[in-house]
Amino acid sequence: MSTKTVNAPARPGAGVAVHQKNADGGKRPRRPGGSRLSREGGFASAFSVNALLILGCAYMVLPVLWLFFAATKDTADLYGTAAYSLGRFALFENIAAVAGQDGGIFFRWMGNSVLYAAFGAVLGGLISVMAGYAFDKFQFRGKKTWFAFVLLGVLIPNTATVLPMYLLASVAGITNTVWAILIPVLCNPFGVYLARVYSSSYVPDETLEAARVDGAGPIRSFFSLGLPMMMPGFITIGLFQFVGIWNNFMLPLVMLQDQQLLPVSVGISIWQGYSIPQPEFSPMVITASFLSVIPLLAAFIMLQRFWKSGLTAGSVK
Amino acid sequence: MATKSRTMSGTGGRTAALFLIPFFTVFTVAMIAPVIYSLVLSFYAQQKSGLGFGGAKTSFVGLENYLQVFQSETFTGGLGRLALYCLLYIPCMVGGAVVFALLLDATVARARKLFQLLVFLPHAVPGVIAALIWAYLYTPGVSPLVQALESGGIQINFLDVHMVLPSIVNIAVWEWTGYNVIILFTALQAVPREILEAARVDGASEIRTALSIKFPLILPALSVIILFTVIGTLQLFTEPAIISKATASVTSTWVPNLWAYDAAFNRHNLNQAAAASIIIALLAAGLSLAVTRLSSRMNKA
Numbered sequence: 001m002s003t004k005t006v007n008a009p010a011r012p013g014a015g016v017a018v019h020q021k022n023a024d025g026g027k028r029p030r031r032p033g034g035s036r037l038s039r040e041g042g043f044a045s046a047f048s049v050n051a052l053l054i055l056g057c058a059y060m061v062l063p064v065l066w067l068f069f070a071a072t073k074d075t076a077d078l079y080g081t082a083a084y085s086l087g088r089f090a091l092f093e094n095i096a097a098v099a100g101q102d103g104g105i106f107f108r109w110m111g112n113s114v115l116y117a118a119f120g121a122v123l124g125g126l127i128s129v130m131a132g133y134a135f136d137k138f139q140f141r142g143k144k145t146w147f148a149f150v151l152l153g154v155l156i157p158n159t160a161t162v163l164p165m166y167l168l169a170s171v172a173g174i175t176n177t178v179w180a181i182l183i184p185v186l187c188n189p190f191g192v193y194l195a196r197v198y199s200s201s202y203v204p205d206e207t208l209e210a211a212r213v214d215g216a217g218p219i220r221s222f223f224s225l226g227l228p229m230m231m232p233g234f235i236t237i238g239l240f241q242f243v244g245i246w247n248n249f250m251l252p253l254v255m256l257q258d259q260q261l262l263p264v265s266v267g268i269s270i271w272q273g274y275s276i277p278q279p280e281f282s283p284m285v286i287t288a289s290f291l292s293v294i295p296l297l298a299a300f301i302m303l304q305r306f307w308k309s310g311l312t313a314g315s316v317k
Numbered sequence: 318m319a320t321k322s323r324t325m326s327g328t329g330g331r332t333a334a335l336f337l338i339p340f341f342t343v344f345t346v347a348m349i350a351p352v353i354y355s356l357v358l359s360f361y362a363q364q365k366s367g368l369g370f371g372g373a374k375t376s377f378v379g380l381e382n383y384l385q386v387f388q389s390e391t392f393t394g395g396l397g398r399l400a401l402y403c404l405l406y407i408p409c410m411v412g413g414a415v416v417f418a419l420l421l422d423a424t425v426a427r428a429r430k431l432f433q434l435l436v437f438l439p440h441a442v443p444g445v446i447a448a449l450i451w452a453y454l455y456t457p458g459v460s461p462l463v464q465a466l467e468s469g470g471i472q473i474n475f476l477d478v479h480m481v482l483p484s485i486v487n488i489a490v491w492e493w494t495g496y497n498v499i500i501l502f503t504a505l506q507a508v509p510r511e512i513l514e515a516a517r518v519d520g521a522s523e524i525r526t527a528l529s530i531k532f533p534l535i536l537p538a539l540s541v542i543i544l545f546t547v548i549g550t551l552q553l554f555t556e557p558a559i560i561s562k563a564t565a566s567v568t569s570t571w572v573p574n575l576w577a578y579d580a581a582f583n584r585h586n587l588n589q590a591a592a593a594s595i596i597i598a599l600l601a602a603g604l605s606l607a608v609t610r611l612s613s614r615m616n617k618a
Contacts, residue, residue: 011471017531034563041432043521045425049423049425049426050425051547052420053417053420053421053426053551055431056413056420056436057432057436060436060438060491060495061435061438061441062446062452062524063439063450063451063491065331066450066454066461067446067450070453078459079458080460082461083464084461087592090610123550124343126596127339127340127341127343130336130337130340131336131337131339131341134333134336134337135337136342138336140333140334146337153344155548155599155602156348156598157548157549157598159551159574160442160551160552160574160594160597160598160601161347161348161351161352162591163355163577163578163581163591164351164352164354164591164594164595165347165351167354167355167358167581168350168351168583168586168588180482182346183343184584186343186347187340187343187344187347187348189344189348189547202423207392218332218335219335222336232478233463243441248444249555250554250555250558250574253558254578254581254582265445267446268445268449269445270365271557272449272562278324280365282459285449286453289446293441293442296441296528297442300437300498301434304434307449308499
């Protein structure tokens with residue numbers, strides 16, 4: 001009963017279908033707008049609505065833009081010139097400083113982040129998709145109870161289980177190894193929930209029934225029919241998983257001590273610690289932050305279709 | 318029995334198990350087992366022998382750790398701070414998202430696709446980096462914000478003891494508003510056009526339509542957003558952890574998560590850290606359940 005609301009916006013088919021129709025933003029046939037402009041006091045209201053939208057977007061964009069401008073400045077200009085102006089263009093020197101610090105450990109951190117996030121996105125995504133598919137397509141005893149466990153997993157915040165995980169991992173002796181990160185990132189209850197929604201809206205029961213009549217076993221039908229049909233859902237789940245792992249801070253902070261194993265989020269926070277007493281470190285910290293944001297920004301811009309569908313199918317996190 | 322298992326082939330328990338075992342294995346290893354282990358740990362305590370020499374003895378202490386956690390002023394202070402944070406953050410973020418989504422859905426809005434992308438931009442910035450950017454934007458000397466306010470005759474120290482909580486709220490608002498705008502905007506786009514058309518024919522103004530027709534229709538989406546926001550606020554860790562390096566106003570026990578971290582890694586009291594983690598998890602589960610109940614009642618009404 002408590003699951004009711006969680007389910008509401010993602011009624012099988014409803015959410016995803018809506019997304020497909022509106023995948024490209026405001027492209028749907030608009031309500032007759034042109035004729036209303038004159039009737040509604042027209043220009044003034046159009047102006048104020050759009051002005052407010054621009055104001056809101058400015059709040060969202062300016063801090064990111066600041067990061068870009070600041071990354072191009074040396075220490076003197078960072079503290080000496082106006083924030084949104086170009087000083088002496090020192091971006092490449094800053095990048096060189098980032099690359100040179102501690103023997104190029106920054107790129108190692110980036111590589112670690114990519115490894116952890118890609119591993120979790122692909123393998124963790126597949127695990128979630130399989131489970132979600134099973135919850136949608138198979139009948140078995142105790143289905144409701146098992147799914148309640150999944151929802152419980154959705155409701156407990158990540159950070160509440162990080163310390164318990166650390167405590168258990170230290171007994172198992174795997175703290176400060178990659179396993180301390182790679183095992184937890186496979187667990188994505190929300191992915192299971194999403195996959196169930198995708199499965200019921202993308203994979204028609206008739207197709208599976210036809211495959212069964214033709215003699216295909218359930219595993220074969222999953223890999224040759226179900227999974228390809230759910231591919232957009234798989235990509236969406238994987239994308240959110242990737243971003244979640246890339247952004248994760250507390251888990252690696254708690255689990256890892258070896259600098260060589262850190263993901264970029266924790267690495268940069270260590271550098272930030274240096275820059276407080278020594279402001280000359282600031283351009284390096286800022287440039288490193290800027291570099292670490294680029295892959296995610298690129299992914300989000302290129303994969304717009306997928307994250308929008310993920311948000312629609314059940315409002316993530 | 319034989320015929321049954323044949324007709325059920327492919328949909329039976331055994332195949333389902335094959336698909337579910339990987340997930341429930343990681344779920345057990347990464348969630349259930351840690352929580353159970355912490356629960357056990359939270360009932361024990363390490364007691365040093367008289368002079369502090371020799372090995373520490375582990376003994377069962379019942380609820381002693383929980384009592385100590387709740388008696389700790391820093392922990393209850395952190396809980397209070399977290400409550401205040403929720404009271405500021407949830408209305409600001411959710412309210413902002415609703416207003417922005419309604420504006421975006423107004424008939425006169427232009428360039429919707431671009432606005433959607435821009436408003437979502439902060440979500441692509443990791444929490445650590447977001448906190449770091451804002452830490453600079455709060456620091457006099459570097460910050461264009463502080464400078465602009467000063468030239469307007471306003472002197473604010475964003476990082477002092479009183480301002481630091483709203484300052485952290487602002488970081489979270491910045492990170493999450495756009496994300497929720499997209500969810501609400503999609504819900505708005507699904508509002509049947511006939512209803513809006515009927516309202517228009519009846520002479521309802523745009524603002525009136527937004528408030529009395531569109532808003533009630535997106536309430537289900539809104540309740541899900543509130544649920545996930547509540548869960549999210551209890552996670553508060555990254556932002557204060559980063560900001561704490563830039564100012565002494567954020568102590569090492571500022572919110573419950575930081576308190577638990579501090580207990581484990583600075584005070585080396587793993588049993589207390591376990592108890593605190595259990596308290597946070599229970600609080601989260603309880604709160605989410607309450608929000609779910611409340612919103613399902615609201616939606617029925």
